[in-house]
Amino acid sequence: MVYPDEVGEAGHSGSSAVAVRPAEFARIDTACAEFLRVIARIRALAVEIGDQEYWGLGERQARLISGGTLVARLRSVVAANENSVTAVLDAHSQIVGDIRQSFRVARELMVVADEEWAGRLRSVENSAGQHISLVSV
Numbered sequence: 001m002v003y004p005d006e007v008g009e010a011g012h013s014g015s016s017a018v019a020v021r022p023a024e025f026a027r028i029d030t031a032c033a034e035f036l037r038v039i040a041r042i043r044a045l046a047v048e049i050g051d052q053e054y055w056g057l058g059e060r061q062a063r064l065i066s067g068g069t070l071v072a073r074l075r076s077v078v079a080a081n082e083n084s085v086t087a088v089l090d091a092h093s094q095i096v097g098d099i100r101q102s103f104r105v106a107r108e109l110m111v112v113a114d115e116e117w118a119g120r121l122r123s124v125e126n127s128a129g130q131h132i133s134l135v136s137v
Helices: 022-051 065-078 085-113 115-127
Strands: none
Touching (some): 022 065
16 A cells, blocks of 8 residues: 655555545545435435425415415325435435445455554544444455
8 A cells, every 4th residue: 555645645666556544534434424314304304394284385276276286296296206315315325325335344444454544533533422333354
């Protein structure tokens, strides 16, 4: 593994060298966790909005038939179909979860392959209060 020096440049021992900074790598899991929390909150808000009784768009006025139609259409955007807000957010959650899992697998492979890098990564994770459970590889 190639480590960056103080100014962030990678020392190159060959044409296929890649700099992997433990601190930045460790932040990926934290960023994924935060992204999943944000997606979950947006999803909950969308469901809450879709479930509200009164929208104030004229849906209770018999003369304004478009009000009821508009509310029904807006509710269907949140409803459980393949193109709804909740379905799209669920797909985003799955993608972020897959990215997170891929980085966890890569992390474990790098920890096994390079003990010095593993020590630097553990140090960064410990100082951040982060604990990533091990995955089977």
